[in-house]
Amino acid sequence: MFEIRIICEPDDADRLSQTLATAFDTGPARQYPTRDRKRTRLYFTAEHRPGPSTDNTIRER
Incomplete structure (x- = not known):
């Protein structure tokens, strides 16, 4: 969470x-x-919107 001031x-x-x-x-x-x-x-209290997954974990088959 963060604050924006304009x-x-x-x-x-x-x-x-x-x-x-x-x-x-x-x-x-x-x-x-x-x-x-x-x-x-x-003044706004804000949070980043969830974006596309950035999970680059290599998974075993």
Whole structure:
């Protein structure tokens, strides 16, 4: 499990959330304004999606 932080324009927050959700298993984004209140900080807790098996173990016949 890891954390992702993104600072973006408020209008981009939904698109970025959806894009990350396709690449990782994410929880809901926590949103906070930046100190200047012009942008948005997004925080996601994420995990890598299970990919194709990389088991290269040689098995006996």
